[in-house]
Amino acid sequence: MSILRHGLTDADRNAMIAFRARIAAHPVAITRASYDAMLEQMPSADSVSYTETSIAGVRGVWCAPSTSSSKAAVLYLHGGVFVYGTAHAYRHFAGQIAARSGVPVFVADYRRAPEEPFPAALDDTVAAYRGLAARHDARNIAVVGDSAGGGLALSLLQSEPGARCAVLFSPWTDLALTGGSIEGKAREGTPAEASGAWWMNHGIEVALQGDFQGAAFRLDRK
Numbered sequence: 001m002s003i004l005r006h007g008l009t010d011a012d013r014n015a016m017i018a019f020r021a022r023i024a025a026h027p028v029a030i031t032r033a034s035y036d037a038m039l040e041q042m043p044s045a046d047s048v049s050y051t052e053t054s055i056a057g058v059r060g061v062w063c064a065p066s067t068s069s070s071k072a073a074v075l076y077l078h079g080g081v082f083v084y085g086t087a088h089a090y091r092h093f094a095g096q097i098a099a100r101s102g103v104p105v106f107v108a109d110y111r112r113a114p115e116e117p118f119p120a121a122l123d124d125t126v127a128a129y130r131g132l133a134a135r136h137d138a139r140n141i142a143v144v145g146d147s148a149g150g151g152l153a154l155s156l157l158q159s160e161p162g163a164r165c166a167v168l169f170s171p172w173t174d175l176a177l178t179g180g181s182i183e184g185k186a187r188e189g190t191p192a193e194a195s196g197a198w199w200m201n202h203g204i205e206v207a208l209q210g211d212f213q214g215a216a217f218r219l220d221r222k
Contacts, residue, residue, distance in 0.1 A: 033078060036089035045099035051177045052088070055106055056131025060087040063095040063105040064089075072140040073132050074098070074105040079147025081172070082113045082121055097144065105144075106132060110152070125152045126159060127221045138162035147172045 008016075028034050046067040054060065060154045078085040084161050087107035098105040110124035132141050142165040145153035150171025174182075 018171060030084070032084050032086075035084040036086055039085070039089040039093065041094040042096070045095040048095040048099050049097065050091050053106075055108075056127040056134075058128040058131070059109040060128065061091045061094070061107045061109075063091060063098040063107065065098045065102055065104065068098075068102050070103045071136060072103045072142065073136045074101070074103050075132055075143045076105050076107045076130055076139060077110065077125060077143065077145035077149030077152045078107060079145070079149045079169075079172070080112070082118075082148045084112075085149075094144075103142070121148075122152060122155055125156050127162060129156055129163070133162065139164055141165070142167065144169075146170060150173075 002116065045065075048127075049064050049066065051062045051064070052059070053062050074094075076090065076097070078087065078090040087109035090107050094105040094107045106128065108124060108128040109121040110128070113121070129143065138160075139162075141163070143153045143156055143163065144167045145151070146169035150168040151173055153166045153168055154171060154173065157166055191202065
């Protein structure tokens with residue numbers, strides 16, 4: 001599989017800096033409700049319908065562009081440190097992807113910690129992917145994920161040899177927060193240092209319930 005890396009553009013950097021300044025000026029306690037409320041500010045895409053449904057027993061939201069005749073499909077895995085985020089809150093973000101690509105997107109409502117600890121989220125990810133692959137053929141499935149969802153997407157690529165394509169937005173791959181990029185990327189204007197410190201202070205073990213080792217990548221899964 002070829003790997004393409006897209007650098008941070010000036011426009012994206014400026015938007016991110018402005019967003020961080022807004023957060024700093026108006027701090028909000030991070031709760032599931034406030035996290036979802038932030039995502040709900042994403043505008044809905046024109047000509048995209050949203051349907052709550054389930055695939056292979058995994059609940060989620062189907063975002064379908066009205067003009068699409070594509071045989072392909074996208075599995076979207078949302079972020080939120082395995083604790084926050086819902087398919088409903090992410091529907092407009094995923095709908096923008098559907099509108100621009102002309103491909104329907106299924107946002108998986110994978111089970112979240114601490115109510116459902118590891119490996120529940122990964123199990124749901126695999127189930128949703130296999131369900132979509134059965135409908136559309138694995139060759140026609142792209143997996144997209146941000147943050148924790150990006151980590152799940154990488155785990156899926158390891159466990160599903162037929163997976164062909166993944167798009168990752170800042171995937172969370174270092175749950176121990178030991179990599180040099182925690183500070184290095186912060187100097188480039190990215191929020192890695194701040195977010196890394198926040199999760200360290202609040203205890204990642206809450207999300208993983210004692211199953212910390214191997215939680216991001218279940219490489220032994222067959």
